[in-house]
Amino acid sequence: MAYPIVKHHGAINGVTGACHQLQMTSQSSILIDCGLFQGSDERIALDRNPLYPQIDFSLEGIKALVITHIHADHVGRLPHLLAAGFKGPILCSEPSAKLLPLILEDAFKLEVSREPKIIERYLQRVHQQVIALPFGHWFNIEQTDNLRAQIRLQRAGHILGSAYVECDLDYPQAALTRRIVFSGDLGAPHSPFLLAPVSPKRADVLVLESTYGDRLHENRLDRQERLEIAIDRALADHGTLLIPAFSMGRTQELLYEIEDILHRKALLGPAQAVCDDDQFLPINWPQVPVILDSPLASRLTKVYRELQDYWNEEAQVRLGHGRNPLHFEQLITIDSHARHLQTVNYLASTGRPAIVIAGGGMCSSGRIVNYLKRMLADQRHNVLFTGYQAKGTPGAAIQKYATSGGFVELEGERCMIHAGVSTLGGYSAHADQVDLLNFVSGMTEWPEEIRLVHGDERARKALARELLSLYRAQNRVVDVLVPTGAEPLVRS
Known part of the structure; x- marks a missing residue:
């Protein structure tokens, strides 16, 4: 042979x-x-x-x-x-x-x-x-x-x-x-x-x-612009933007781009947003929390920060300007399960705008499930998918039935879909x-x-x-x- x-x-x-x-x-x-x-x-x-x-x-x-x-x-x-x-x-x-x-x-x-x-x-x-x-x-x-x-x-x-x-x-x-x-x-x-x-x-x-x-793929050069539009639309009524994400790679990319979006918006000052009762309330962008709720993603992100020597030139320039796209002031990491549940309850019951990146890229497991069970039926909130949702997963069901006001089964619980649902390409x-x-x-x-x-x-x-x-x-x-x-x- x-x-x-x-x-x-x-x-x-x-x-x-x-x-x-x-x-x-x-x-x-x-x-x-x-x-x-x-x-x-x-x-x-x-x-x-x-x-x-x-x-x-x-x-x-x-x-x-x-x-x-x-x-x-x-x-x-x-x-x-x-x-x-x-x-x-x-x-x-x-x-x-x-x-x-x-x-x-x-x-x-x-x-x-x-x-x-x-x-x-x-x-x-x-x-x-x-x-x-x-x-x-x-x-x-x-x-x-x-x-x-x-x-x-x-x-x-x-x-x-x-x-x-x-x-x-x-x-x-x-x-x-x-x-x-x-x-x-x-x-x-x-x-x-x-x-x-x-x-x-x-x-x-x-x-x-x-x-x-x-x-x-969709144009990757303008994906941050499309992400910014999605954030603006999601936070307009002071709800929460939920982003299901995988712990390695996608989460870090999203943090990188969200940091840049919020940095630019903070320089522009407060923006007007329309609430459900048609009142105009400002979004104080420097105070919008970006919540990373995934213990594994948090640990991986920490190691990412330690590997800055392997980042590309664009990321190195940002570091040189005194910014850290993976450790910025508005970033809050949630470790314990008890704190996770507290965060879910707080965001579901208040009108403070927030961005949540939670573990469970296809919504079949992970902490994103608890957020969805509490918030998917509330039209103030929005779900943003940035990754492929395989057939048969809850994520695919949410995408499919969102426009018809359908429901999805999450851990045996039927959850109505009234939250806004959108999908952003260019993140493969x-x-x-x-x-x-x-x-x-x-x-x-x-x-x-x-x-x-x-x-x-x-x-x-x-x-x-x-x-x-x-x-x-x-x-x-x-x-x-x-x-x-x-x-x-x-x-x-």
């Missing part, structure tokens, strides 16, 4: 469970990500192997786990991997190494145990195995007479610390060299904090995500179709083979068509594959 070979242990039937094994020789391989199956992908995994749905592959010969970024669909199976006996190094970027323990602790509490001593032992083991790699530096995986293998992490622009992985394999006895690139999740341009990804110089084989392979952290094509065309030496993963069937097929068209236009040849298991990368 010719090597290298790539085996896919997830993200080939959908967008979760990312886990790819680069088999370098018959006795040596590395894993790229080990993500959790979620939703329909989890049901497929259970059907395939009901006894071991998480780790259903051998760990023999796996030299290292390389993590592209810390979202659950890329690291969520790590507790199961360790329980199965993996003792090798866990390689990730320096920011990811700082953020990873917070994500894993939260996941461990939900999936395994809340016993402090067990959690401490688990996190200690993770700490011992993690090796933080600087961006742009080669790290040796194996150096033998038969194989010289090294990897390099490059910024992917998806979330802070996200990386794509360049794998250089040299087989001296066969006079063969191969570069395989795993994209991880690539980011969209014009993201707060993040430098945009730069394409690698070359790749023989590219394993490419295709989450948004069939669509284009993923590259869209054009960004993915640019990632390929930005290489000096284009891949001869591209494998499309991490996307639904429609997205993969659409991106495959566009890639083939791109190559034809340049008189180039490429194999575009949709993996279903393990296929050789080098054909004999």
Whole structure:
């Protein structure tokens, strides 16, 4: 059998469970990500192997786990991997190494145990195995007479610390060299904090995500303007603006842009707002509280602040002017459950305008649920979605039935929808179709083979068509594959 070979242990039937094994020789391989199956992908995994749905592959010969970024669909199976006996190094970027323990602790509490001593032992083991790699530096995986293998992490622009992985394999006895690139999740341009990804110089084989392979994002350059309009409209009657958000990435971006909006409004002075009784009352913008109600998001935001050296130039300029977009005066963080309940009751019963970012991006769990149960039936309040709401989730139901005055089931309770509901695009952290094509065309030496993963069937097929068209236009040849298991990368 010719090597290298790539085996896919997830993200080939959908967008979760990312886990790819680069088999370098018959006795040596590395894993790229080990993500959790979620939703329909989890049901497929259970059907395939009901006894071991998480780790259903051998760990023999796996030299290292390389993590592209810390979202659950890329690291969520790590507790199961360790329980199965993996003792090798866990390689990730320096920011990811700082953020990873917070994500894993939260996941461990939900999936395994809340016993402090067990959690401490688990996190200690993770700490011992993690090796933080600087961006742009080669790290040796194996150096033998038969194989010289090294990897390099490059910024992917998806979330802070996200990386794509360049794998250089040299087989001296066969006079063969191969570069395989795993994209991880690539980011969209014009993201707060993040430098945009730069394409690698070359790749023989590219394993490419295709989450948004069939669509284009809304204009990201004017999204802050559209967010400001949404805030103005939501606070006009002195109600609360509720923003369901995921703890990592989206929350920090929203804080960054809200700080800028409120900073500019404070310079302009009080604005007039219309209440329900048609009285004109001013909104005192410097006094509008921005409430972050998510313990995990608060801890992640604190680490974000500690990683300012990795912020982009725009964010560094703001810091240089004495502003801190993640630690501004109006920002209030809610930690304890008791204080959370007090905040919900206060905002539901008063007429003070407020902006709340609460954990639970699709409204199926998290602290956002309590806010919605108390406030969704009151037309003074508004709900603003900035992320995709998967079919079957309460968030999708709120979007669907808002205009008809319908209801949504929240924790078994029927809640009428009278609050204003709107959706703001342009906040996806993923590259869209054009960004993915640019990632390929930005290489000096284009891949001869591209494998499309991490996307639904429609997205993969659409991106495959566009890639083939791109190559034809340049008189180039490429194999575009949709993996279903393990296929050789080098054909004999």
